[in-house]
Amino acid sequence: AQSVTQLDSHVSVSEGTPVLLRCNYSSSYSPSLFWYVQHPNKGLQLLLKYTSAATLVKGINGFEAEFKKSETSFHLTKPSAHMSDAAEYFCVVSDGSSNTGKLIFGQGTTLQVKP
């Protein structure tokens, strides 16, 4: 069965410093992995996705993630945090065992950006 674990429930960084949000996954299949962002009182927006092409995936707003099969990880990074990056981030794996497009969500990581 597929599962995803976000290793930090809360991350705090200063504006202009690097961001690292950690995610480990478990999958019986070659997984498709996503990062979504949720700003307060809003729905989820796709940041980036990995679907077995390049292992380093670039997304919107300067974010990128690296798929490491040996470590079963898909960590999200950004070189320099901006105040507007403060939000909830979700690591997501697709349920490859079914034909339904179902997604399995991590518990979320709240990113705080300090001035």
Add this chain to the structure above:
Amino acid sequence: NAGVTQTPKFRVLKTGQSMTLLCAQDMNHEYMYWYRQDPGMGLRLIHYSVGEGTTAKGEVPDGYNVSRLKKQNFLLGLESAAPSQTSVYFCASSYSNLDQPQHFGDGTRLSIL
């Protein structure tokens, strides 16, 4: 350029009341999903649909029913609301099951007193 629209945005119910949440998408997507979001638990799938006229249970279906009579609409019903159903509900849609990203509405905040 509406995308996924959820109605209503907020609602307060009393225990035992019923209501229907509406999700509408204008992207001609085949797949639609209803999730609930609770603190510290991410999003959990309630029900989903892989096409007009079809529905299936997700991870937490008890106490909810759904219908997909038209391709663009996906309705979530609570027949007898309970305080445990206080949550934020999100609808999402996707073009196919082939690892396409899901597009989300802005959510419905539901409180059951």
